[in-house]
Amino acid sequence: MTKETERPEPKNPVEDFLRMDRIPHIWCSGCGIGVVVSSFTDALRKSSFDLNKLAIVSGIGCTGRVAGYIKLDSFHSTHGRPIPFATGLKLANPELKVVVFSGDGDIFGIGGNHFIHAARRNMDMVVICVNNFNYAMTGGQVAPTSPTDANLSTAPYGNFEHPFSLPYLADACGASYVARWTCLHIRRVTKSIQEALDKKGFSLIEVIAPCVTLYARRNRLGDGLNLLKYYYDNSVIQHGADTRTLDIGYQGKMIVGKFIDRERPTFLESMNTHMKKALGDKYVPYGEQP
Amino acid sequence: MKKVKADPKGVLTGAHYLDGDFAIAEGALAAGCRFFAGYPITPSTETAERFAERIPFVGGIFIQMEDEIASITALIGAAWGGRKVMTVTSGPGFSLMMENIGLACMMETPLVIANVQRGGPSTGLPTLVGQGDMMQVRWGSHGDYQIIALSPDSPQECFDLTIRAFNLSEIYRVPVFIMADECVGHMHEKVVIPPADQIEVVERKWYDGPKDKYLPYKPDKDLVPFMVKAGDGYRFHTTGLTHDERGYPVINAECQDWNVRHLSDKITKNADKIIKYEEDQIDKADVVVISYGITSRVAYRAVQLARKAGIKVGTLRLITVWPFPEKRIAELAKKVKAFVVPELNLGQIVHEVERCSAGQAPAVLVSHCGGWVHDPEDILKAIKEAAK
Numbered sequence: 001m002t003k004e005t006e007r008p009e010p011k012n013p014v015e016d017f018l019r020m021d022r023i024p025h026i027w028c029s030g031c032g033i034g035v036v037v038s039s040f041t042d043a044l045r046k047s048s049f050d051l052n053k054l055a056i057v058s059g060i061g062c063t064g065r066v067a068g069y070i071k072l073d074s075f076h077s078t079h080g081r082p083i084p085f086a087t088g089l090k091l092a093n094p095e096l097k098v099v100v101f102s103g104d105g106d107i108f109g110i111g112g113n114h115f116i117h118a119a120r121r122n123m124d125m126v127v128i129c130v131n132n133f134n135y136a137m138t139g140g141q142v143a144p145t146s147p148t149d150a151n152l153s154t155a156p157y158g159n160f161e162h163p164f165s166l167p168y169l170a171d172a173c174g175a176s177y178v179a180r181w182t183c184l185h186i187r188r189v190t191k192s193i194q195e196a197l198d199k200k201g202f203s204l205i206e207v208i209a210p211c212v213t214l215y216a217r218r219n220r221l222g223d224g225l226n227l228l229k230y231y232y233d234n235s236v237i238q239h240g241a242d243t244r245t246l247d248i249g250y251q252g253k254m255i256v257g258k259f260i261d262r263e264r265p266t267f268l269e270s271m272n273t274h275m276k277k278a279l280g281d282k283y284v285p286y287g288e289q290p
Numbered sequence: 291m292k293k294v295k296a297d298p299k300g301v302l303t304g305a306h307y308l309d310g311d312f313a314i315a316e317g318a319l320a321a322g323c324r325f326f327a328g329y330p331i332t333p334s335t336e337t338a339e340r341f342a343e344r345i346p347f348v349g350g351i352f353i354q355m356e357d358e359i360a361s362i363t364a365l366i367g368a369a370w371g372g373r374k375v376m377t378v379t380s381g382p383g384f385s386l387m388m389e390n391i392g393l394a395c396m397m398e399t400p401l402v403i404a405n406v407q408r409g410g411p412s413t414g415l416p417t418l419v420g421q422g423d424m425m426q427v428r429w430g431s432h433g434d435y436q437i438i439a440l441s442p443d444s445p446q447e448c449f450d451l452t453i454r455a456f457n458l459s460e461i462y463r464v465p466v467f468i469m470a471d472e473c474v475g476h477m478h479e480k481v482v483i484p485p486a487d488q489i490e491v492v493e494r495k496w497y498d499g500p501k502d503k504y505l506p507y508k509p510d511k512d513l514v515p516f517m518v519k520a521g522d523g524y525r526f527h528t529t530g531l532t533h534d535e536r537g538y539p540v541i542n543a544e545c546q547d548w549n550v551r552h553l554s555d556k557i558t559k560n561a562d563k564i565i566k567y568e569e570d571q572i573d574k575a576d577v578v579v580i581s582y583g584i585t586s587r588v589a590y591r592a593v594q595l596a597r598k599a600g601i602k603v604g605t606l607r608l609i610t611v612w613p614f615p616e617k618r619i620a621e622l623a624k625k626v627k628a629f630v631v632p633e634l635n636l637g638q639i640v641h642e643v644e645r646c647s648a649g650q651a652p653a654v655l656v657s658h659c660g661g662w663v664h665d666p667e668d669i670l671k672a673i674k675e676a677a678k
Binding site: 019021022051052053055057067068071072073074075076077078080081083084085086087088089090091092093095096113114116117267275279282283284285286 | 299325327346347348349350351353355356357359360361363364365366367368369370371372373375389390393519520521522523524525526527528529530531538539
C-alpha cells in the first residue's frame, strides 16, 4: 500500500460565502435554486463588496432557505415579508447593501404588495427571485407565476389563471434595474447580480428555475436536464425588450435579458433632497454616505 | 444593563398640553427611538403624525408603509439594523401584525408597539373607545411566547410608559406593548417632559466579545442573550424557525422545548422586576377594584362614592398588565371579600383575576362593550353588591 501524498484539503471557492456547517442543503437533486446560489456567491467573489456590509433576507419557501446557507448577516423572515424586513434593515443602517433572495410565491404571491411599494419607493435593495412556477415547499400548488394550462396540485385540471410577468410588473412600479434569466444562463445571472449590487435603487433579477420534484413531474416534463434543454431551446435573449411582451406561456418561448437599467433617486436620496428643500438648515440629514 | 441619559436631541423638555397619542410620540423620541414605520389608523394616527413632524429635526426615519404587516416587519429589520424602533396602531392593524409579532418574539427583537384601542371586533368603532385587545396582546400570535404590556391612564403616563416600554424591550429583547385606549389617546392634559439628563434610557445589550464566538441565542445570566447588529462583521443568522444558540434551525422536539421555554422564562422569571401597579387604601379593604387605562379613572369616581357610603374599598391599578401580577392578586384574594373588575370588554382581565384568586375571592366583572366609558354608578353598584 502506498502512502498517500499529503496535500491541502481541496477547498471549493464558494466555501467562504457559505455556512459550511449547514451543508448539505435541503434542496432536491435537479432543483435550480443551488445554481442561483452559486451565481450569487460567484458574484460576491468577483465583486469588491465589503461582505460585512452586505445582508441577505429571505422569506419562506424553498428559496426562502437561501439566507440560512449564506455566510453574511442573514435573516430568515416570515412568508412574504422579506422586502419590508429588508426595508427596515436598509433604512436603519444605510451603509448596508441588502439582498432579498426568495421565491416567486413569497415575493409575488403573499408578498406582492410589498414588492410594488418597494419598487415604487426605489428602495435601495437587490431582489433575486427564483421563479419555479409553483409553491414547491408545500407540494406544488398553483402560484401567481404558474403558466396558464400548467397542472398544479391545487389546479388539478390545469391552471386557468393568467400569471404575472415579473419584469413587466417591476418596470411599471418603477424599479431601477430589471433582468430575467434562466438557470441555464449562469454567467449572465452572475453578471446581473454584480450589476445590481453596484446599482443604487431597486433591482429585480428573476431567475427561472426547474422544480423537478413537483412542477416537472406533475406536468411530465422530465428531469433537470430536460428542463435545461427546454430553456436552451426556448429562451431568447432580447436586452431592452419591451416589458409588455414578456409573458411566459406553458412550455412556451421565454424572453430573457436585461430590460431596465435606469437612474432614479432612491428613497433616502429623495427624503434628504426634499427635506433639505422644505426645511433648510434645520433638517438633520439621515444616512448620507460621506 | 447599561443605563445612559437621554439624547437631548429627542427631548422636548417643558410643560406641554398634549393628547396621549402625541405624548407617546414624545416618549419614543425621548427614549431614543429613531425609526418609526406605521400605517394610519384611527385613533392612533396622531402618534404617527407627530413623529413624522418631529423626526426631521432630530435625525431618523419615519416611513409610512403599505400596511401594518409591512410596518411591524420593517421594525424587526430596523431593530436588527441597530435602531430603537416603534409603531402604533389600533384593533384591525393590530390583528394584521400578529404573525410578525411572533417573529419578533422568536428572533428576540426589541421593539415597541402602541395599540390605541377602539371598539371591536372587525372595523367596530373606529373613533370610539374599547379595551378589547387585552387578551389578544398576550395570546394573539400563534404558539407559546411571552410579551410585556403596559397600560397608561393619562397623557403623562403615555409619555412615561413609552420610555419604560423602550427600556424594557432593550432589557429583555422582547416586543413591549403600550395598551392605551381611544380616551387616553385623545385626552389632552398637562404633560411634563423633564430635561434629558433626568431621563434614563437603557442601551441595547450589545455583545463585545470575540467575533467568532458570538452566539445570538445563548442566554446570559439574566436569561437574555447579547445582541449585535447587521453590518458589524458578525455574519450571524436569525430565523423564525425553531433554532439553537447559533440561530440555526433545528426541527425537533428537544430544541423546540429549549427554545420556547427560553422565550417564556426570560419574562416569567424576571416578572417581579417588570410588574408595576398602583394601590390605594388596600390594607383594610373589603373590596378591591382592579382596573387599567381609562377605566381606572372612571372607577375612581365609583370608589369615591363607595367610600362616602362607608364601604372599605381599595384600588389596584394595573400599570404592567402582562406579565400579570399573579402573586399580588393571590395575596389579596386571601384578605378581601371580592374583586370588582370594570373593563371596556365582555371580560378579559377578570379571567386572570379569577385564575390568580383561585376561588378565594370572587371576581365581579363590570362589563361594557366599548363606545363610551362606564357609568360610575354601574361600578358603584357592583362594589356595593360585592361588599355585602
